[in-house]
Amino acid sequence: MTTSASPKTEDVRSGAAAWLAALCLAATPAGADEAERSQGEYLLHAGGCITCHTAEDGGAPLAGGRAIQSPFGVFYSPNITPDNETGIGAWSDEDFLRAFWEGVNPAGEHYFPSFPYTSYTGASREDLLAIKAYLFGLEPVDQPNREHELTPVIASRFAAGVWKSRYFEARRFEPDPAQDEQWNRGAYLVRHLGHCGECHTPRNRFGALEYERELAGNPEFGDGSVPNITPNRDEGIGRWSASDIDYFLETGMLPDGDFSGGSMGAVIEDNTSHLSREDRRAIAAYLRSLQAQ
Amino acid sequence: MQRKIVATVVAAAITLGISIQVVAETTPEDARDYRGSVMTALRGHIGASSMILRGLVEDNGQLLNHAESLANTALELKNLFPAGSNVGESKALPAIWEQQEKFAEAIKATVDATAAFEDAVVGGDAEAIGAAFRAMGQSCRGCHDNFRQSED
Numbered sequence: 001m002t003t004s005a006s007p008k009t010e011d012v013r014s015g016a017a018a019w020l021a022a023l024c025l026a027a028t029p030a031g032a033d034e035a036e037r038s039q040g041e042y043l044l045h046a047g048g049c050i051t052c053h054t055a056e057d058g059g060a061p062l063a064g065g066r067a068i069q070s071p072f073g074v075f076y077s078p079n080i081t082p083d084n085e086t087g088i089g090a091w092s093d094e095d096f097l098r099a100f101w102e103g104v105n106p107a108g109e110h111y112f113p114s115f116p117y118t119s120y121t122g123a124s125r126e127d128l129l130a131i132k133a134y135l136f137g138l139e140p141v142d143q144p145n146r147e148h149e150l151t152p153v154i155a156s157r158f159a160a161g162v163w164k165s166r167y168f169e170a171r172r173f174e175p176d177p178a179q180d181e182q183w184n185r186g187a188y189l190v191r192h193l194g195h196c197g198e199c200h201t202p203r204n205r206f207g208a209l210e211y212e213r214e215l216a217g218n219p220e221f222g223d224g225s226v227p228n229i230t231p232n233r234d235e236g237i238g239r240w241s242a243s244d245i246d247y248f249l250e251t252g253m254l255p256d257g258d259f260s261g262g263s264m265g266a267v268i269e270d271n272t273s274h275l276s277r278e279d280r281r282a283i284a285a286y287l288r289s290l291q292a293q
Numbered sequence: 294m295q296r297k298i299v300a301t302v303v304a305a306a307i308t309l310g311i312s313i314q315v316v317a318e319t320t321p322e323d324a325r326d327y328r329g330s331v332m333t334a335l336r337g338h339i340g341a342s343s344m345i346l347r348g349l350v351e352d353n354g355q356l357l358n359h360a361e362s363l364a365n366t367a368l369e370l371k372n373l374f375p376a377g378s379n380v381g382e383s384k385a386l387p388a389i390w391e392q393q394e395k396f397a398e399a400i401k402a403t404v405d406a407t408a409a410f411e412d413a414v415v416g417g418d419a420e421a422i423g424a425a426f427r428a429m430g431q432s433c434r435g436c437h438d439n440f441r442q443s444e445d
Contacts, residue, residue: 224443
């Protein structure tokens with residue numbers, strides 16, 4: 001106990017720090033809530049929630065109703081405003097976490113993987129609860145959810161459960177100690193919160209992501225194909241500099257000066273253009289470290 | 294005075310002559326290729342502007358040149374899509390000729406956005422320049438979304 005480096009001393013210190021922090025939080029609840037909500041708003045953008053949870057053509061933000069085409073039928077995104085009846089207003093923190101981490105709703109029913117819990121399962125408790133705090137500060141919108149229109153075999157929550165038992169593992173992100181902080185931040189954003197692989201990673205015929213071909217592109221997705229974003233110089237983005245990737249995510253400009261349309265346009269608008277330069281650079285660092293496919 | 298009239302007549306004749314020549318001899322392929330060249334010019338100025346805006350190269354007054362060129366070249370966009378020019382490897386969608394009013398609006402949005410970018414560069418405020426550049430990109434995308442065949 002005499003050396004300051006002893007683990008026990010560290011424990012005592014961090015314990016005291018946590019206790020002090022808790023005191024400060026208790027003393028200024030409004031300020032702390034505000035900070036959490038603002039962090040939640042940022043993370044809501046990083047998580048790409050707005051695009052899917054808002055109906056096209058002027059739907060109320062985050063009130064759901066957007067059609068998501070898939071080979072298994074049409075999914076309609078649900079209302080995630082804090083309305084008690086039609087939204088998620090009655091959800092506890094644990095309900096919210098379980099949805100993201102385990103892919104089940106508060107009634108214990110399985111979600112279809114159109115809700116990308118397969119990626120969100122890696123998100124941290126702190127980040128998810130900040131998103132919840134932000135959502136719960138919004139005006140509730142009374143808009144009932146629309147039923148999915150799925151092919152008969154797929155259309156049961158039971159089928160979703162079978163799928164999950166085979167293709168889903170609930171697991172938080174753990175930083176890779178062999179990589180630096182920027183890479184780990186990029187990995188967290190790309191693989192988990194930003195769920196880039198849900199569109200950019202190919203899927204098998206059961207719709208499960210082929211992780212060994214991470215971000216190698218998906219030739220059959222929605223109405224078209226989604227490009228390879230691994231460092232392949234011809235098929236992927238191997239010729240893009242870190243600045244090119246950063247600038248594309250900020251403005252939508254391809255390195256040759258073109259502006260692409262399509263579904264990535266909405267991702268840039270709702271998601272990546274709201275990120276800090278640091279986070280966009282972290283994404284670039286992670287993408288550039290991948291195996292070229 | 295007389296000389297001025299003669300010059301005007303000659304200028305008109307030249308203009309008329311050239312435009313008649315274009316109508317007479319421009320093949321659909323020529324129109325398509327000219328469109329491609331003009332688009333390449335726009336992309337070139339956009340890419341170059343972005344490198345200056347990102348601080349990757351020094352601005353020795355060229356940002357204004359790129360912005361002016363964009364604004365001037367954008368004025369040509371409305372002439373780039375004569376009917377029948379979506380031949381061969383053209384990515385122009387039939388919607389261009391089927392929804393002419395909507396297409397004209399999309400073109401005008403880009404003309405306005407390039408003019409606004411030029412104004413912002415003249416104004417010199419870095420934040421306003423960045424915002425105008427992004428808005429210009431959105432106007433390009435607005436047209437490509439609906440009227441250009443996607444890569445896939």
